[in-house]
Amino acid sequence: MQQTHRLRRLLALGTAGALSLAVLSACGDDGDDEAGGTVQLTIATFNEFGYEGLIEEWNAEHPDIQVKQKKLGTWDEAKENLYTKLAAGSGLSDIEAIEGDAMPAILAESDAFEDLTDPELDGRWLDFKAEGGTNSEGQMIGYATDAGPEGICYRADLFKKAGLPTDRDEVAKLFPTWDAYFEVGEQFVKKVKGVAWYDATGGIAQAMLNQVEYPFEKEDGTIDVENPELEALYETITSTVEKGLSTRNAQWSDDWVAAFQNDGFATMPCPGWMLGVIEGNAEGVKGWDLADAFPGGGGNWGGSYLVVPKQSKHPEEAKEFAAWITAPEQQLKAFAAKGTFPSQVEALDDETLLSATNEFFNNAPVGEILSNRAKAITVQPYKGQHYSDILQAFQNALLRVDDGSASPEESWKTFLSDVESLA
Amino acid sequence: MTSDVDAPTGESATADSPAGRRVRSRRRNGQPGDRPRLTRRPRLTRRQRLSRWDVKLSPYLYISPFFLLFLVVGMFPLVYTAYVSLFDWGLLSGKGEFIGLDNYRDVLDDPVFFKALVNTISIFLLSSGPQVVIALVLAGLLDTRLRARTLWRMSILLPFVVAPVAVAIIFGNLFGDEYGLINNALEGLGLGQVDWHTNRFASHVAIATMVNWRWTGYNALIFLAAMQAVPRDLYESAAMDGAGRVRQFVSVTLPMIRPTLIFVIITSTIGGLQIFAEPRIFDDITATREGGPNHQWTTLTMQIYNYGWGRSRDLGEASATAWLLFLIIVVFALANFLATKRFAKGGGR
Numbered sequence: 001m002q003q004t005h006r007l008r009r010l011l012a013l014g015t016a017g018a019l020s021l022a023v024l025s026a027c028g029d030d031g032d033d034e035a036g037g038t039v040q041l042t043i044a045t046f047n048e049f050g051y052e053g054l055i056e057e058w059n060a061e062h063p064d065i066q067v068k069q070k071k072l073g074t075w076d077e078a079k080e081n082l083y084t085k086l087a088a089g090s091g092l093s094d095i096e097a098i099e100g101d102a103m104p105a106i107l108a109e110s111d112a113f114e115d116l117t118d119p120e121l122d123g124r125w126l127d128f129k130a131e132g133g134t135n136s137e138g139q140m141i142g143y144a145t146d147a148g149p150e151g152i153c154y155r156a157d158l159f160k161k162a163g164l165p166t167d168r169d170e171v172a173k174l175f176p177t178w179d180a181y182f183e184v185g186e187q188f189v190k191k192v193k194g195v196a197w198y199d200a201t202g203g204i205a206q207a208m209l210n211q212v213e214y215p216f217e218k219e220d221g222t223i224d225v226e227n228p229e230l231e232a233l234y235e236t237i238t239s240t241v242e243k244g245l246s247t248r249n250a251q252w253s254d255d256w257v258a259a260f261q262n263d264g265f266a267t268m269p270c271p272g273w274m275l276g277v278i279e280g281n282a283e284g285v286k287g288w289d290l291a292d293a294f295p296g297g298g299g300n301w302g303g304s305y306l307v308v309p310k311q312s313k314h315p316e317e318a319k320e321f322a323a324w325i326t327a328p329e330q331q332l333k334a335f336a337a338k339g340t341f342p343s344q345v346e347a348l349d350d351e352t353l354l355s356a357t358n359e360f361f362n363n364a365p366v367g368e369i370l371s372n373r374a375k376a377i378t379v380q381p382y383k384g385q386h387y388s389d390i391l392q393a394f395q396n397a398l399l400r401v402d403d404g405s406a407s408p409e410e411s412w413k414t415f416l417s418d419v420e421s422l423a
Numbered sequence: 424m425t426s427d428v429d430a431p432t433g434e435s436a437t438a439d440s441p442a443g444r445r446v447r448s449r450r451r452n453g454q455p456g457d458r459p460r461l462t463r464r465p466r467l468t469r470r471q472r473l474s475r476w477d478v479k480l481s482p483y484l485y486i487s488p489f490f491l492l493f494l495v496v497g498m499f500p501l502v503y504t505a506y507v508s509l510f511d512w513g514l515l516s517g518k519g520e521f522i523g524l525d526n527y528r529d530v531l532d533d534p535v536f537f538k539a540l541v542n543t544i545s546i547f548l549l550s551s552g553p554q555v556v557i558a559l560v561l562a563g564l565l566d567t568r569l570r571a572r573t574l575w576r577m578s579i580l581l582p583f584v585v586a587p588v589a590v591a592i593i594f595g596n597l598f599g600d601e602y603g604l605i606n607n608a609l610e611g612l613g614l615g616q617v618d619w620h621t622n623r624f625a626s627h628v629a630i631a632t633m634v635n636w637r638w639t640g641y642n643a644l645i646f647l648a649a650m651q652a653v654p655r656d657l658y659e660s661a662a663m664d665g666a667g668r669v670r671q672f673v674s675v676t677l678p679m680i681r682p683t684l685i686f687v688i689i690t691s692t693i694g695g696l697q698i699f700a701e702p703r704i705f706d707d708i709t710a711t712r713e714g715g716p717n718h719q720w721t722t723l724t725m726q727i728y729n730y731g732w733g734r735s736r737d738l739g740e741a742s743a744t745a746w747l748l749f750l751i752i753v754v755f756a757l758a759n760f761l762a763t764k765r766f767a768k769g770g771g772r
Contacts, residue, residue: 076710083732084514084732087514087515109515247601249601250707252707254596254603255602389734392711393734395709396713396716397716399708399716403708403716403717405715405717406717414717418734421533421734
């Protein structure tokens with residue numbers, strides 16, 4: 001009897017102790033893995049930044065500042081993570097990558113980020129990229145990484161089946177305008193059964209939106225989605241869905257990824273960073289090429305920034321690293337690795353960039369083509385702090401048309417009420 | 424607490440003894456010959472006092488870790504959520520003005536909330552129902568004399584230990600609309616494809632499948648544990664009365680494991696109304712994983728997340744939704760309680 005009582009008490013004590021220990025340790029600091037004066041930095045990226053080799057290079061040269069990369073699949077995941085941890089006040093990486101479209105929203109939260117202004121870096125970036133990373137008080141919050149000048153990627157083998165030209169110079173002549181692009185598409189889907197013309201409705205929407213001066217917001221930042229230009233754009237895109245030009249797959253979905261392996265579509269808008277994505281998804285598929293053309297003039301899709309949250313315990317080192325990795329020399333190496341087109345002035349007429357070719361895309365001179373595409377950009381759309389959120393709602397509107405769960409008119413109405421709830 | 428352990432043998436044994444014995448032992452400790460005055464209690468020694476406290480306090484101390492933890496991680500969030508729900512409260516902007524019940528009105532005015540409510544109940548019915556039935560049958564089979572019994576019993580729990588990410592990949596491949604395994608098979612058989620990510624009901628079936636795949640084995644093990652406690656002689660007498668296997672299961676096993684059955688039904692109701700991970704993983708369509716472009720499979724817990732961390736980043740509306748969900752679960756739990764009470768009476772334990 002005595003024995004068991006004592007045992008029971010001890011057990012109870014032990015359990016209580018273990019519980020309180022667990023609670024205590026859960027509350028404790030999650031530990032800064034600093035060892036012997038080395039600073040550990042983390043950089044959070046999404047998609048493919050092409051930074052793997054560069055980080056190795058930095059780590060070898062800076063034994064006292066070691067950098068680790070955390071990769072997420074898409075920007076939308078990164079965005080969610082970013083906002084959650086901003087609200088929590090902890091947990092962000094020392095350096096966070098921000099998608100260009102969301103940069104205005106980040107600038108609106110400038111207080112949470114380090115001022116990275118550095119006179120030495122004046123003139124490093126293309127003007128529109130530098131402006132995009134600077135807030136209304138003139139502080140540079142983000143260092144630009146890449147830009148997203150777009151060409152058209154196409155499957156030469158499928159073009160051949162449809163009796164279309166396959167040579168990239170000839171193909172380039174097919175798409176002076178969006179109307180022309182969609183018309184060729186209609187011919188194509190009639191000749192090649194079961195293959196769509198473009199990869200995703202949302203992708204085409206992005207490409208077209210990036211040529212509109214005021215897509216969702218007025219110059220003063222107020223939301224204005226009921227403007228004639230956006231309405232016309234919506235109508236054009238949804239009508240091509242009905243004509244069977246779209247795969248109707250959501251961009252980045254499993255079906256979208258699988259379509260690369262199943263001859264799902266023949267063309268897609270191609271900013272530099274997309275080259276790496278296609279190469280990954282379409283591994284083993286032959287016939288991809290890049291045309292030096294873009295419907296409706298040039299367009300910039302994406303291109304990101306690096307920011308240093310105030311949460312970082314090593315802002316100085318983080319800033320130093322961000323400045324280093326966004327320097328022209330480094331960004332050129334990232335371009336070689338994953339096709340992310342540099343946004344640094346000096347890099348643009350660099351010989352290694354201009355002479356770069358890509359074996360997967362039938363040895364296309366991707367450096368030269370994307371440089372030409374960058375020069376063709378005439379419109380930089382106004383993107384206010386709601387741009388990224390409205391874009392998500394707009395994409396959802398197109399998805400409802402894609403999957404047939406709503407008519408274009410119904411879906412537009414839902415979009416309007418979605419936007420309403422943002423304000 | 425350590426002093427309790429040192430307490431002398433006589434007293435320490437009183438810790439869990441009934442009150443009657445405690446009185447007797449006290450009398451024994453009183454001075455012999457000196458008749459105790461009933462009006463005044465005898466002065467207790469330090470040890471005796473400790474012992475009395477031990478008797479009175481210890482049980483509460485033993486159960487206190489749970490209640491303390493519950494206070495911190497259960498009660499506090501519940502109350503604080505109610506507080507937040509009365510304010511204009513942004514994810515980044517923080518606490519704003521007091522707006523009373525406006526958040527509740529906004530949520531109830533949102534058509535998506537009702538869509539989510541219907542989705543939640545539909546997915547709950549499609550998952551919890553089949554789950555309990557299949558788990559019962561599985562447990563019944565595992566309770567028989569099988570070769571390599573432990574192997575079967577272990578493997579039934581396998582889905583439960585597979586990482587959710589791996590589950591997402593597997594089911595993403597199965598339920599792809601265009602290039603999914605199931606649709607490919609249906610196509611091969613000459614049947615039409617199912618629009619898993621478009622058709623509202625089909626999406627619920629797909630999600631319920633993921634939920635059932637994960638939880639059926641777990642529930643089956645709980646049932647199995649209960650079934651093993653059923654005295655074997657009952658089966659012997661049933662067999663002597665000429666009852667077959669099925670009859671034994673229905674007339675002996677089921678009534679005998681009724682308390683476990685009730686437990687599983689209630690926990691799976693609570694879990695089923697809070698399904699979050701599966702439908703979210705299932706949505707590889709919208710960038711924000713909000714439950715389909717037309718909210719075909721948004722559940723209420725997802726809607727809490729969508730309000731708070733989605734585009735509107737409104738913690739006030741998120742909290743209001745959380746409270747509405749809480750009330751809904753209370754209603755379901757009450758209904759369950761009443762139904763099972765009847766069920767328990769009907770069996771005549």
